[in-house]
Amino acid sequence: MIAKLKGNYGSGLEALTYAGQNYMVVDRSLIPEILQVLRNEEEFDYCVDITAVHYPAREKQFDVVWVLYSFPRNERIRVKTQILDGASLPSSVPVWPGANWLEREVFDMFGIKFDGHPDMKRILLPDGWKGHPLRKDYGILQQDNEWVQINLGIESGQ
Amino acid sequence: MTDPNSTLSPLELESHDKTYLDANELVINMGPQHPATHGVLRVILRLDGEKVLGLECVIGYLHRGVEKIGEHRTYTMFNPYVDRMDYVAAVSNGLGYCETVEKLLNVEAPPRAQHVRVILTELNRIASHQLWLGTHALDIGAITPLFYTFRDREEILKIYEKYCGARLTTHAFRIGGLQYETYTGFEKEVKNFLTFFRPKIDEYEELLTTNRIWVERTKKVGTISAKDCIALGVTGPVLRASGVKWDLRKAQPYSCYKNFDFEIPTGENGDTYDRYLVRMAEMRQSVHIIQQAVDALPEGPIMAKVPKVMKPAAGEVYHSIEAPKGELGYFIVSDGSTQPYRMRVRPPSFVNLQALDVMCRGQLVADVIAVIGTLDIVLGEVDR
Numbered sequence: 001m002i003a004k005l006k007g008n009y010g011s012g013l014e015a016l017t018y019a020g021q022n023y024m025v026v027d028r029s030l031i032p033e034i035l036q037v038l039r040n041e042e043e044f045d046y047c048v049d050i051t052a053v054h055y056p057a058r059e060k061q062f063d064v065v066w067v068l069y070s071f072p073r074n075e076r077i078r079v080k081t082q083i084l085d086g087a088s089l090p091s092s093v094p095v096w097p098g099a100n101w102l103e104r105e106v107f108d109m110f111g112i113k114f115d116g117h118p119d120m121k122r123i124l125l126p127d128g129w130k131g132h133p134l135r136k137d138y139g140i141l142q143q144d145n146e147w148v149q150i151n152l153g154i155e156s157g158q
Numbered sequence: 159m160t161d162p163n164s165t166l167s168p169l170e171l172e173s174h175d176k177t178y179l180d181a182n183e184l185v186i187n188m189g190p191q192h193p194a195t196h197g198v199l200r201v202i203l204r205l206d207g208e209k210v211l212g213l214e215c216v217i218g219y220l221h222r223g224v225e226k227i228g229e230h231r232t233y234t235m236f237n238p239y240v241d242r243m244d245y246v247a248a249v250s251n252g253l254g255y256c257e258t259v260e261k262l263l264n265v266e267a268p269p270r271a272q273h274v275r276v277i278l279t280e281l282n283r284i285a286s287h288q289l290w291l292g293t294h295a296l297d298i299g300a301i302t303p304l305f306y307t308f309r310d311r312e313e314i315l316k317i318y319e320k321y322c323g324a325r326l327t328t329h330a331f332r333i334g335g336l337q338y339e340t341y342t343g344f345e346k347e348v349k350n351f352l353t354f355f356r357p358k359i360d361e362y363e364e365l366l367t368t369n370r371i372w373v374e375r376t377k378k379v380g381t382i383s384a385k386d387c388i389a390l391g392v393t394g395p396v397l398r399a400s401g402v403k404w405d406l407r408k409a410q411p412y413s414c415y416k417n418f419d420f421e422i423p424t425g426e427n428g429d430t431y432d433r434y435l436v437r438m439a440e441m442r443q444s445v446h447i448i449q450q451a452v453d454a455l456p457e458g459p460i461m462a463k464v465p466k467v468m469k470p471a472a473g474e475v476y477h478s479i480e481a482p483k484g485e486l487g488y489f490i491v492s493d494g495s496t497q498p499y500r501m502r503v504r505p506p507s508f509v510n511l512q513a514l515d516v517m518c519r520g521q522l523v524a525d526v527i528a529v530i531g532t533l534d535i536v537l538g539e540v541d542r
Contacts, residue, residue: 018473019261045388048478049504053491067476067489067504071388071402074409078476098391101512109225124218124541133226140230 023078031081032090035066039095044068044077047096050103052110056136061085062112066092083112091117109134126151182206188526190219196293196530197537201514203526210518210526215511220541228501233259233333233468236501241327243503244539247286249278249318250481252331257412258477258488259333260462262470270458271335272414277348277451278321278330279413280444284355285314286482286534287437287444291362294434294531298375303362310358313351320347334464348452352445359441367435376430380517380529383428390516391509394484396533399436400428406480413479418450430532437534469496483507483534503542507535 012027013034026034038044048067055061060082069076083089091114092099103114104123111132113120121127128151129144145156188201198219204211224243228236240255241248253275260266267275292307315325320341322330330336366372382392384400397404405422407415423439425432472494478487484506491500510533517529 019264019475021475023474047391048485049476049487049489049502051489051500051502051504053500065474065489067487071404076410076476078474096391097389098509098512101508102391105508122218124221126218133223138226140226 021076021078023080025080025082028081028083028087028089034079035092035095038068038077038079042070043072044070044075045096046071047092047099047102048076050092050099050106052106052112052134054110054134054136058082059084062087062110064089064106064112088113088115090115093117108132111135183211186523196535197540199511199530199535199537199540201526201530203523205523208522210521210523213515213518213526215514217508217511217537217540220537222542224542225501225503228498230497232496233470233498236498237332238327238329240503241329242538243505243542244481244483244486244507244536245326246289246536247282247482248327249282249330250286250479250486252329253279253413254477254479254481254486254488256331256333257479258475258490259468259470261475261477262473262490262492263333263464263468265334265462265464267335267413267462268459269414269456271460271462273451273455274336274340274460275331276413276415276418277448277455278318278328280448280451281314281317281348281351283444283482284441285311287441288314290437290482290531290534291434294528294534295366295372297527297531298372300366300369300372303365306358306362310355313354317344317347317351320344332461333468335459335461337461339460345452345455348448352449352452356445359438359445363438367438373431375524375528376434376532378427379430379521379525380532381427381429382513382517386516387428387513390513392484392513394480394482394506394510394534395433395436395440396428396484396510396513398423399425399432401426406478406485410478412477415447417454418447420447430528433532467496469494474500478504481506483536483539484510505539505542507533507537507539508541511535511540 012030014025016023046069048069051065053063062083064081064083066079089112091103101123103117106112107120108122108124109132122129126147128147131138131144141158148154148156184205186203186205188203190198190200200216202214202216224239227239237255240251244251288307288311292304295303318328319325322328322338382400384402387397387400401424403422403424408422420443423436425436470492472492474491476487476489478485486506487504489502490498493499514529514533518526
């Protein structure tokens with residue numbers, strides 16, 4: 001399968017293995033297509049998880065990771081792509097409806113928007129919160145003091 | 159001045175005009191504080207009389223930033239935090255976490271540790287399903303099972319307390335194995351529990367399975383097809399009750415589950431009644447697994463050779479286990495230092511809760527309560 005995908009997409013796709021787990025690093029430009037191919041042709045019908053990692057020191061700061069599983073093949077694979085700060089990605093909700101809340105959480109925690117998502121808003125944090133906590137430049141004890149003062153009526157959450 | 163209600167997401171409604179305030183439509187808030195929402199879950203219901211046209215879940219009331227904390231603690235220090243996510247079934251969270259870090263470190267727990275882990279994890283599954291049964295029956299209106307199931311849960315929690323000192327947030331496992339050797343009498347107590355518990359499942363089945371009220375309230379309620387389950391990413395007993403015979407303990411075996419012989423119960427219709435039957439059957443299978451594990455418990459060390467200061471090589475690993483609620487996954491990115499670079503937890507309840515909308519369309523309000531109960535969500539896990 002990897003050989004076939006590599007054959008089609010050549011340099012945009014790199015297949016690696018770490019600790020016995022297969023994953024692919026793909027170019028941002030290939031993203032909606034690769035996921036659709038994996039879903040429709042390679043039968044990866046279950047989107048296990050969508051998450052992101054922030055590397056502030058790198059030029060392409062965010063790593064967005066899709067963990068996919070195929071019931072017919074009993075195989076798990078990860079697809080990774082790197083994007084710039086402020087860039088957005090096409091939503092996977094048309095491919096896997098279960099990606100809905102997973103993408104909302106990535107947006108909430110990292111600020112990465114997904115175009116075409118039916119309901120792109122915060123999920124875990126309150127709607128008016130400013131800041132995206134899982135970024136590395138957000139302090140561990142930091143809170144949105146303005147939101148706390150307006151909504152909870154106290155000086156600070158600390 | 160409080161935060162205004164978030165605008166409702168565009169739902170496909172069966173009402174004629176899609177204005178926000180439709181005279182036929184009622185928007186009701188099932189607030190974060192509610193006796194039957196199993197925690198702080200807010201559900202905004204759009205009703206036509208008593209029929210549900212659509213709903214939206216608002217979560218995040220129990221968000222504690224566990225993933226952010228994970229980036230600022232060493233691997234060993236993070237272990238206790240993991241129990242607090244699914245606080246009902248804390249032992250499985252610990253198993254998933256320890257196994258993922260062991261994969262990163264490329265160590266494997268010794269056989270005795272793996273057997274004890276399986277025993278405690280399966281006891282944990284029984285405890286979680288017992289709590290589910292008690293609270294689910296209570297939501298539907300059957301008050302008595304609650305007391306019986308909590309009594310059984312007590313017996314399990316007593317074993318946990320004797321083993322590791324804590325009943326609920328056990329911190330039972332360590333990276334590389336176990337810290338505590340099993341106490342004298344552990345095997346005997348586990349076997350006594352199994353003898354005590356086996357007839358109890360039959361007792362609960364007798365109370366509920368053919369009970370006319372139970373059947374009327376759970377059959378054809380909250381039906382979800384296998385195709386929808388897979389598309390939404392729903393796992394665990396919900397998926398199995400819809401007919402998909404899939405369990406991570408068989409499909410991608412971890413720990414020493416390969417050595418044990420057990421079945422995967424499935425349902426046919428994917429309604430609440432089937433989910434109830436599947437969980438009852440799972441408890442029976444867990445008893446069977448524990449029996450095999452206790453009989454086959456080997457001697458030997460309980461801790462693998464793990465460095466005191468854990469610095470796994472830089473890399474990323476995703477590992478998941480079959481928690482009582484579904485697929486609990488951990489995605490850990492290590493940068494070679496003592497603290498993880500990214501600690502992602504894939505909670506089963508979070509993904510399963512997405513299905514609530516699909517399962518409740520066209521049902522009555524009382525059925526929404528039954529469906530929330532049958533999804534078996536724990537808000538600690540949903541929000542982390």
